[in-house]
Every structure is written in structure tokens, then in C-alpha cells.
Amino acid sequence: MAVFACAGCGAELTAPVTEVALPPHAHREGGDRYLPPLLEPGTFAVDPEPSERPWQPWAAITPAQAAAQGVYAPVDGLWSGPGGAVLLAPGDTRGTALIPEQCDGCCASAGGPNLACERCGRTVGARIDDCYRWQAVWLYPQAVRRLPVAGPARPAGDGWSVAPTPPLDPLGGWSDRWSAAVGTALAEVLAASGGAPVAVVPGLLTETFGRTLQRLLPAGAPVRTLGLAGPGLAPEPVPDITLVPRHPWTGAAWQPAPGGAVAVPLDAGVWTYLAFPPVRPTTRLPAGEERDDPPPLRPYRLFEPDRHLLRHRLARLPAVRQPWLRAIYDRLGDRRHHRAASEGTP
Template sequence: MTVFACAGCGAELTAPVTEVALPPHAHREGADRYLPPLLEPGTFAVDPEPFEQPWRPWSAITPAEAAALGVYAPVDGLWSGPGGAVLLAPGDTRGTALIAERCDGCCASAGDPNLACERCGRTVGARIDDCYLWQAVRLYPRAVRRLPVEGPARPDGDGWTAPPAPPVEPGGWWSDRWSAAVGAALAEVLAASGGAPVAVPRGLLSETFGRTLHRLLPTGDPVRTLGLAGPGFTPAPVPEIALVPRHPWNGAPWQPPSDGAVPVPLDSAVWTYLAFPPLRPTTRLPAGEERDDPLPLRPIRLFEPDRYLLRHRLARLPAVRQPWLRAIYDRLGDRHHQYRAASEGTP
């Protein structure tokens, strides 16, 4: 396990925490309600993307500089500070104090440097808990030190088994986690399609992935197939584009046994629900048996993948430099297209 300490005075700033993979929804923005903590208590993740000043608009960045930062299509701008920020649940901080005048978000703090070491006053990070962001604390890599400490080992097993994340919330809204996970994975599915139609099995996979692929890719006979592959799930045949789980501990994608399959990593909890959906209650019970099983939750609208994360991930794929994929990227960023898609409930 790890404790993070102030690089200035050495004061401990966190409880003991264990490293896990950065969730795919870490960069999601735009929700219109309060979101829960990004990470589970007792865990932390490292964000490799730069997220500190200075902010540079796209017009001030050369293509070579953007490529060096892993960006291959126009974006609004990029942070130029170092990557490697540490993200953890707000409840795992210790010995820190908020800088009140820097908590200037819409309803709370949007992520400006607003967290200081309580002992020496050094700015060490940011508390993020505004109404449209996942709650987290971001510790700046230059302001903290990582100290190994004794603690419980990881649980037994290889770590691939993850509790399934239901796609629909009690109020009938699609899960923010699902919207983010599908949006990020769709970028790599599009790149793997080669710009040709993709066949998607009927059911929840079609509802979440198929409709968007149908709208963004040409019509016609499918050239490739999309499906699931992963531990304990052996499709026959293996799809040419295989949605595989990301390991919850290190983020590595599961590798399908077929050399011809293109693996596309997907949030492990979302993948588990797709691969092993819970048994749905039947409408007819045996004679003499009475139960009050809840019916499965149904969404109140069509599924919409997270457009921000879809474009965010597309911009960071070298394949976006191909004309056909760049055209899709530009189309997703067109404001008129966004308005029309929102009114139709589809991307």
C-alpha cells in the first residue's frame, strides 16, 4: 500500500491506499447532476495526461507538439504541465486544508489548485466536487511524495472478476458510468472498423453500441463483427472486433485467443454485465408460489454514449489522421450535428 506525503515538510496527506487502474470515466464532464466519488475508498489511480498550467489554445500548438502529447486531431487546447497526477476519493485525504478563495466552481470546486498541506501551507492539489464532475482529490506529482507502507495484500484471485455495473439507475436514467465507458470504447471500435459497416448482435450491445455505429459508419453489408470476449466467456466464433475487459488493477486489456481479433478495452464492470447479465424474473410463477420480484429497470430514453469522451479518445488515436475517421471526428464536433442528435436522442 501507499501513503502520499507533502514534498515540502513530509506530512502525511492520505490514508494508506492501493493503486488501481484509472477509470475510463475519469475525464467525463457535462453531467447535470451531482456525481459520486470517482474511486472507491482506499484506492488511488494515476492520470498520465497533463492537467496543470499553463493552458495553451490549439492555435498556439504545432502538430509536432500535439503529437508529442499524444493528440492527433484539433482540440480546444491542452494543458502543458506534467502528467502523473494522483486521484483518490476525497475521504482518503489527511492533514489537508481547503483554500476557500480558490473553490470557485458552479456549485462547489471545479478543480482549481485549492488544497494545501495543513502543516506547511504548500499547495498540494485540488478538491473536485462540482455538480458536473466526479468527486475526487487530485494531488500534483511535484507536490507530493509516494511512501510505501505495510498493509493488506490484494484479495485472492487474478483480479479479472468485477461486480457488474447495472446500466440503468433507479430513476430511469442510463448510468453515467455506462455512458462514459461506451463512449471511450466506441472510439477504438470506430478505428478498428476501417470505415466499413460493423455487425452488432441484437440486445443490449446493439442498444449501446450498434445505433451509434449505424449512424456514423456507411450503410451496407457488414464487413466486420463486434462482440464480447474475455475470461470465462468464449464466443464461437470470436468476433473480429472484441470488446474485452480492462483489468481493474492495472488497466491492461484482456487478450483474446484469436490472433485475428482486435481487442477493444471496456470498463470491467460494464463488460461483466454485458457478458453475464443477471437472470430476469419470469412473468409466470409455479402454481402455489407467490413472490414480489422487482421487474428489471427500463430506461426512459434511448442510450447516448458520452460524446465528450468519444471525441477525447478519438483525438488521441493516431488513426484519426486517416481522412475517413477525421471526417467522423469533425462531424461529432459540429454544433449543428450535436443539437440535432440531442433532439433525436442519438449521437
């Protein structure tokens, strides 16, 4: 357990918090107009990627410099400041004040350097609570210090037993968390495919992974299979590519992958729903009786993974340097492809 203090005056800026893995939807935007906090209260996560100035456009970066930051395909540009920004739920901050002239979002604060230490006035981070954005506080790594405090280092339990994340939001649209989690995992599934067709088990796995794989990989007889593996599952036969839960505290993939299959980590809540979907009652009501509760919601559009996060992850896989995967990466950056995918056409 830790608290974060101002690097300038030493004032404590947070309540005691325990570390968890950075969620896959940490940088997703869009979806519902007003989104909840990105993290659960009492927790924090660290983003290892650089996120501070200076910003360098891609044209100013050499391939060797990009590779040194773990980027292997063209992107708009890269931050070259230090990594390690700290993500918190807004309610866990203490002794901070907003900088009004820096709060220039649409409906509220959109981020940027708008949070200061209340004691000394030093800019320490960014508060985000604008529309279509997850509510969050990001503390800048050079502006704060992490101090250990008494208390558990991790939440209670082993971390693997998590509540399933439903695929639909309350209005019947696909969950933002699913779009982000599937988009991130799809990058590694594509790399593991070797550019060959992949067979996916019919059902929700096909709706969320299979349709995009079919659109991006060549047609033909499937060469590899995609399925689930993890605690409580013993797939037979073992798929060539297995989606395994990503530990919500450490971010590590469940091990070992059975039978030497390629393990692709997936958000634990999403994985749990896919692996153990809720069982709907099938008992028929007596004749003449009717239920007054509404039927289960069905999505009003086809599932589409988060294209931005899919490309973000692909650009950071060394395999993207292979011509076939680079071609997919470039195709995903084409706005015409994005429009066709959203309309449900190949």
C-alpha cells in the same frame, strides 16, 4: 501500498492506499446532480496525461508538438505541465485544508488549486464535490511525493472477477459509467472498423454500441462484426472486433484476443454485465396471485455515449489521421450532429 506526502514539508497527506487503473469516467461531467466518490476508498489512480499549467491553445501548438503528447487531431488546447496527477477518494486524505477563496463552484468546490498541506500551507491539489461532478481529490504531481508503506500492493483477488455495473441509474436513466466506458471504447472500435459497416449482435450491445456505429459508419452490408470475448466466454464464430475486459488494477486489456481479432478494452464492470447479464425469473405465479414489486426499469431515452470522451480518445489514436476517421472526428465536434443524436435522428 503507498502514502502521499507533501513535497515541501514531508507531512503525510493520505491514508495508505493501493493503486488501481484510472477509471474511464474520471473526467466525465454531468448526469445525476450529486454523484458519489470517483474511486473506492483505500485506492488511488494516476492520470498519465499532462494536467497542469501552462495551457496552450491549439493555434499555438505545432503538429509535431501535439504528436509528441500523443494527440493527432485538433483539440481546444493542451496542458503542457507534467502528467501524473494522483486521484483519490476524498475520505483518504489526511492533514489537508481547503483554501476557501479557491472554492468557487456552484454548490460546493468545483476543483482548481483549492487544497493545501495543513502543516506548511503549500498548495497540493484540488478537491471536487460540486453538483454534477464525481467527488474526488486530485493531488498535483510536483506538489507530492509517493512513499512506499507496508501492505498489499493490490486489492485481494485476481482483479478479473468484478461485480457487473448495471446500465441504468436508480431513476431509470442510463448510467454515467456506461456512457463514459462505451464512449471511450467506441473510439477504438471505429478505428478497427476501417471505415466499413460493422454488424453488432442484437440486444444491449446494439443499444449501446450499434446505434452509434450505424450513425457514423457508411450504410451497406456489414463487412466486420463486433462481439464480446474474455474470461468465461468462447465466442463462435470469433468476431472481427472483440470487446474484452479492461483490468481494473492495471488497465491492461484481457489477452489473448481469440483468432487474431482486434481487441478493444472495455470497463470490466460494464463488460461483465454485457457478457453475463442477470437472469430474470420467468416462473409464472399461480392464478389469482399478483406481485407487488415494480417491473424492471426501462430507460426513458435512447443511449448516447459520452461524446467528449469519444472525441478525446479518437484524437489520441494515430488512425485519426486517416481522412475517413478524421471526417468522423470532425462530425462529432459539430453541435448539430450532437443535437440530432440526442433526438434520435441520423
